[in-house]
Structure formats: C-alpha cells, structure tokens
Amino acid sequence: MMDRAVHREIAGVAIPDLPGQMVIGGREVDAADGDRIETVDPATGRVFADVPSATLADVDAAVEEARKALRGPWRATLPAERGRILNRVAQLIRRDAERLAVIETLDSGKPLAESRGDVSTAAGYFEYYAGIADKLQGDGIPLGTDYMSFTLHEPVGVTAHIIPWNFPLVTTARGVAPALAAGNTAVVKPASQTPLTALALAGLLAEAGLPAGVYNAVTGRGGVIGDALCGHPGVDHVTFTGSVPTGINVMKVAADRVTSVTLELGGKSPVVVLADADLDAAVEGTLKAIYMNAGQVCSAGSRLVIDRKVHAAMLERLVARARQLSVGHGLGDPKLGPLVSDSHRRTVAAYVDGARARGIAVATGGGPVEVAGFEGGYFYAPTILDAVDARDPVVQEEIFGPVLAVQVVDSAEEAVDVANGTPFGLCAGIYTRDISRAMRFARDVDAGQVFINQYFAGGIQTPFGGTKLSGFGREKGLAALAAYYQVKCITARI
Known part of the structure; x- marks a missing residue:
C-alpha cells in the first residue's frame, strides 16, 4: 500500500497529515488481518491514502467496546458534563477546520468552500445537541392522589451509524451528536470512498474528554461491515443514510434482531x-x-x-x-x-x-x-x-x-x-x-x-427526513433525539 507519510501539494494547497487507522475502544488499530483499502482523489483518479479494511472480528470488538463504555464511565457521566464535552468537540472542530476541510475535499471531491461549510455545520451539530444533554427530562402523569406515575428518557444503547460518501463529516456529526447527548455510545462505519474525516473526528472527541469506547470508527467494505453492524446483537439502533436499495437491505437485516432504524434515503425533489x-x-x-x-x-x-x-x-x-x-x-x-x-x-x-x-x-x-x-x-x-x-x-x-x-x-x-x-x-x-x-x-x-x-x-434546528421511498424517521433538530432515547414509565401506588 501507499506511503501515508508522503506530503504533497495539490492545486496549491498543502496536504495535511492523514488519519490511517481505525479507532476501537480509544485505541488506533489496524484491521485484525492487516488488510487495507485505498481511497482515491476523485479529481485526479489517483490513490492518496489507505485505511484498514475491517473484519467481522473488528466489528465485534468495536461493539463490545461500545457496550463496555455504555455500562461504565459514560453511564456515570453527568448529563451536564456530556454537554460540556460536546461543546469542547465543537470548539476543536473549529480549531482544526482548515485541516478537516482539505481532507474532506480530497476524499469526496467537493469544492473547498463547500467543505468549509460542512465543517462549520458539523461543529454546529455538537454545539446544538450539547445544549440539550441535561434537558432530556420525562413527564409526570396525573393518575390521581393514590398514584405517582412518571416517565424517564433513557439511552437506547449502542448506536450504529452507516455514513454516506457525499457528506461524510456532516452526516457523522448529525447522527453522533444527538446520540451522545442522549447518553448512547456509537460505532461509526464511514463509506469506503470517504473514510478519513470520521477517523479524524475520533481524535478530537478523545481530546475533548470523551471516554474511550464511546465513539468507535471502523472502516471497510460496506456489504460486509455494514451488514455485520446492522445485524449485530449488541447494536440497539441503526442510523443509515444512503441509497434506497441499501436502505431496504439495512431494514431487513436489522429486522431479524428487531433493531430500530432511522432511514434517510434518496430523493427526486x-x-x-x-x-x-x-x-x-x-x-x-x-x-x-x-x-x-x-x-x-x-x-x-x-x-x-x-x-x-x-x-x-x-x-x-x-x-x-x-x-x-x-x-x-x-x-x-x-x-x-x-x-x-x-x-x-x-x-x-x-x-x-x-x-x-x-x-x-x-x-x-x-x-x-x-x-x-x-x-x-x-x-x-x-x-x-x-x-x-x-x-x-x-x-x-x-x-x-x-x-x-x-x-x-x-x-x-x-x-x-x-x-x-x-x-x-x-x-x-x-x-x-x-x-x-x-x-x-x-x-x-x-x-x-x-x-x-x-x-x-x-x-441544524429543522427536522429532516422523508416520506415514501425517501425513508422514515427524522434527523436534525429536537425531533432527531426521539431515535436515541427510549421512554420508561414508572408507576407507584402510594
């Protein structure tokens, strides 16, 4: 595979250091079998980076680390502290905005101005959901003087995020930020064509103080790794953005485990x-x-x-x-x-x-x-x-x-x-x-x-999602949070 340490300049822009390993349980790791896949600059048709090609064992490890974090330090983190961590993530994304934008443009091909806008939006998602982390409160239900009944909003658990190639960083932030605000952990599978910013984000999350295992990123071929995540017994919710045929397959695979899904699919608007x-x-x-x-x-x-x-x-x-x-x-x-x-x-x-x-x-x-x-x-x-x-x-x-x-x-x-x-x-x-x-x-x-x-x-504040073949569920805004918590009702006779 290529030498990732080589620095080049394209169109007058210096190429920054590029992430080259998956992140599982807070550790940068290669695939279990050492296999790698290449990523191509769409404007040149040439390979400029490579990343691990995850195995099923790597998926198992990522989900297990997410479950451990869910039961451990993340569960004990106060909601207000979750919000502070997400706010720090937003600040770090803005600090590294130009590096992230250049990486996004190299990976996806989009104009640099659009990548800069995407980076700003990604920071905005973490900032927006940081503000709700300590406000996800339940309701009291009036059953009369002999009862006390109320609801709690509890994390759904381990969330899997299958990311498309057209908006890699934005879509990752759009799903991960509300998931973390609600107290979940995440396993992210970026598209094989555009894996780099999901890996770069992992370092910023760790720097912001996110406990190890709360955010895990596995790279590889979607037909194998995506299916493994969607049907994994340790995954509690799948958020998928992509094509209609792949979305249908995601729903079918998740259905075998009665795993809930959010599907943001195609359009002809x-x-x-x-x-x-x-x-x-x-x-x-x-x-x-x-x-x-x-x-x-x-x-x-x-x-x-x-x-x-x-x-x-x-x-x-x-x-x-x-x-x-x-x-x-x-x-x-x-x-x-x-x-x-x-x-x-x-x-x-x-x-x-x-x-x-x-x-x-x-x-x-x-x-x-x-x-x-x-x-x-x-x-x-x-x-x-x-x-x-x-x-x-x-x-x-x-x-x-x-x-x-x-x-x-x-x-x-x-x-x-x-x-x-x-x-x-x-x-x-x-x-x-x-x-x-x-x-x-x-x-x-x-x-x-x-x-x-x-x-x-x-x-960021406006709910986004479709009808018919465009999918179901909503992302963005407060409506997105409904996918990432479950309502528990507690009733007592007094």
Missing part, C-alpha cells in the same frame, strides 16, 4: 416556480439546489417544475448561468468538483445519454468534462434536460449528479400533482409571491421538508 415568482431568486435557488456538491445530494432540487408562462425566460437564464459554472479540483475551489468515482460518472452519463436517445432536449451540458492538469478526474458538465415527460426515468429515478430535469406545467394545481409524481418524498421547494399559494403547496405536497422562496432553507 421538485423546485416549483410559478408565473409570479421572482425569477432572479428562483434562478439562484435552482442553481444551488441542483449543482451543490455536483448534484450528489439526496435533497437536491433535481426537478424544475415551472409554469409555462415563465419557462422560456427562466430556462434562458439558467442555461447561461450553468455554462458559466467553473469545474475543477475541489482544492482550487471551483463551483463544481468531480463526481465521486468513475463508475458513478458512467451511471450519470448513462441517464443523460438515454434521455438524449429518447429525444429529450439537452439545453446545456450533457457529457464529461476534461480539466487541464486533472485529466484523470471524474468531472461531468452541469446539465439541463428540457421539457421532460413525467414518466421518463430522468424524472422518476434518482440520478445523483449535476442533471436538472425540467417539467412544464400550466397551473399551480398541476404543479402540485407533478411535484408529487415520483416515488420519493424528501424535499420540495416553491417560488411564488403569493403566500397563500405557497402554503397550499406546503399543505398538499408529499415531502418531509418544504422550502418557500429559498431552497435549502433552515438548518
């Missing part, structure tokens, strides 16, 4: 633009909705549902702006970085090529991009497919790339029907100056989050 919309705001919102992280976002606004009256005017603006978006190595901070892998780029290209063969107009983009100096990178042009039929695969299926499908409608009522016309229900957005229309849309659309006149509105 609509951005609705009505005739009275502020087109400048709608153009900016749509560009962000589909091209952030090169479209590799489960909540991406990948469908533009637009009133026919403003279709031509908005499409002209969108095409012009999309053609101006820079594409390059994430460390050079372009508007779009590469897709995560060559195989994923081929998948995205197949969708677009199929649409073109079916006669769908490609308004802009529609193919791979070669970036000077990074010819091995997995770049794909910002793409817009115009006037797509509602039954077409590029409307009905998640592409997970920088591909926007435009659907033209003739009324606000039709826009709702079209918005609801896929098997997904993660997010939806609408641009209109009529607040009543916006609220009727929010009432009638089948989605877990609705944005009005700004896509990706909200933040």
Whole structure:
C-alpha cells in the first residue's frame, strides 16, 4: 500500500497529515488481518491514502467496546458534563477546520468552500445537541392522589451509524451528536470512498474528554461491515443514510434482531416556480439546489417544475448561468468538483445519454468534462434536460449528479400533482409571491421538508427526513433525539 507519510501539494494547497487507522475502544488499530483499502482523489483518479479494511472480528470488538463504555464511565457521566464535552468537540472542530476541510475535499471531491461549510455545520451539530444533554427530562402523569406515575428518557444503547460518501463529516456529526447527548455510545462505519474525516473526528472527541469506547470508527467494505453492524446483537439502533436499495437491505437485516432504524434515503425533489415568482431568486435557488456538491445530494432540487408562462425566460437564464459554472479540483475551489468515482460518472452519463436517445432536449451540458492538469478526474458538465415527460426515468429515478430535469406545467394545481409524481418524498421547494399559494403547496405536497422562496432553507434546528421511498424517521433538530432515547414509565401506588 501507499506511503501515508508522503506530503504533497495539490492545486496549491498543502496536504495535511492523514488519519490511517481505525479507532476501537480509544485505541488506533489496524484491521485484525492487516488488510487495507485505498481511497482515491476523485479529481485526479489517483490513490492518496489507505485505511484498514475491517473484519467481522473488528466489528465485534468495536461493539463490545461500545457496550463496555455504555455500562461504565459514560453511564456515570453527568448529563451536564456530556454537554460540556460536546461543546469542547465543537470548539476543536473549529480549531482544526482548515485541516478537516482539505481532507474532506480530497476524499469526496467537493469544492473547498463547500467543505468549509460542512465543517462549520458539523461543529454546529455538537454545539446544538450539547445544549440539550441535561434537558432530556420525562413527564409526570396525573393518575390521581393514590398514584405517582412518571416517565424517564433513557439511552437506547449502542448506536450504529452507516455514513454516506457525499457528506461524510456532516452526516457523522448529525447522527453522533444527538446520540451522545442522549447518553448512547456509537460505532461509526464511514463509506469506503470517504473514510478519513470520521477517523479524524475520533481524535478530537478523545481530546475533548470523551471516554474511550464511546465513539468507535471502523472502516471497510460496506456489504460486509455494514451488514455485520446492522445485524449485530449488541447494536440497539441503526442510523443509515444512503441509497434506497441499501436502505431496504439495512431494514431487513436489522429486522431479524428487531433493531430500530432511522432511514434517510434518496430523493427526486421538485423546485416549483410559478408565473409570479421572482425569477432572479428562483434562478439562484435552482442553481444551488441542483449543482451543490455536483448534484450528489439526496435533497437536491433535481426537478424544475415551472409554469409555462415563465419557462422560456427562466430556462434562458439558467442555461447561461450553468455554462458559466467553473469545474475543477475541489482544492482550487471551483463551483463544481468531480463526481465521486468513475463508475458513478458512467451511471450519470448513462441517464443523460438515454434521455438524449429518447429525444429529450439537452439545453446545456450533457457529457464529461476534461480539466487541464486533472485529466484523470471524474468531472461531468452541469446539465439541463428540457421539457421532460413525467414518466421518463430522468424524472422518476434518482440520478445523483449535476442533471436538472425540467417539467412544464400550466397551473399551480398541476404543479402540485407533478411535484408529487415520483416515488420519493424528501424535499420540495416553491417560488411564488403569493403566500397563500405557497402554503397550499406546503399543505398538499408529499415531502418531509418544504422550502418557500429559498431552497435549502433552515438548518441544524429543522427536522429532516422523508416520506415514501425517501425513508422514515427524522434527523436534525429536537425531533432527531426521539431515535436515541427510549421512554420508561414508572408507576407507584402510594
């Protein structure tokens, strides 16, 4: 395997020290059999790091360490002290923000500005849930003068977190912070393509005073390690973010042990633009909705549902702006970085090529991009497919790339029907100056989050999750905590 001690510079940015071992029970360890897997810079196509490829024995060890910590020092840690630890984690993430951002960009390919934003958000999750650690209190139940009845919120136990490759650090923080605030322990399995920031986070958690074994990170191939975690008898809850097929498998495996799951799966979210919309705001919102992280976002606004009256005017603006978006190595901070892998780029290209063969107009983009100096990178042009039929695969299926499908409608009522016309229900957005229309849309659309006149509105405090094939359960905000505690009711006759 490669020499991880080699320091290099890419796009004028120095490469920091990279984590190279798993963390189990507070110790940095290699895989039990010594096997390792490589991680590739998507902008060059070249290996730049490697990490252990965990075995089933490593999974057993991580779960056992999490259970030991659950029964030991973490259980004895006062809730207020849990909060102080999480606050220190937030401070340390901010201290190391640039190092973490560079690592995230190398691993995932996203522009450095987006990675910096992700690091800030990750710190925010620990800060937000730090504030709730000593406020998870139960209720008194009035059964009359002869009884005392009350509830307790108790940790669910050992939580497993299966992390996707598109937002590695943010998704880790999003699940681990509320889990730890509620008194649980965690075993994290990052995606094999992007394992590094989950390992780097372990060092910051330890520095903040988290007891050994409360956070464990195992790296390896998802089909083996992920299944082992989801079906492990020592795991009490699984939080999974990823594709629909993998999420279905996670639920099936967990069901054999009656283990609870939170599933945040795919999306095919609509951005609705009505005739009275502020087109400048709608153009900016749509560009962000589909091209952030090169479209590799489960909540991406990948469908533009637009009133026919403003279709031509908005499409002209969108095409012009999309053609101006820079594409390059994430460390050079372009508007779009590469897709995560060559195989994923081929998948995205197949969708677009199929649409073109079916006669769908490609308004802009529609193919791979070669970036000077990074010819091995997995770049794909910002793409817009115009006037797509509602039954077409590029409307009905998640592409997970920088591909926007435009659907033209003739009324606000039709826009709702079209918005609801896929098997997904993660997010939806609408641009209109009529607040009543916006609220009727929010009432009638089948989605877990609705944005009005700004896509990706909200933040850490706002519950996030979907309906239909987009999964169930909620992350972010106070709603996320429900997955990480169980309610115990105690009743006494007095």
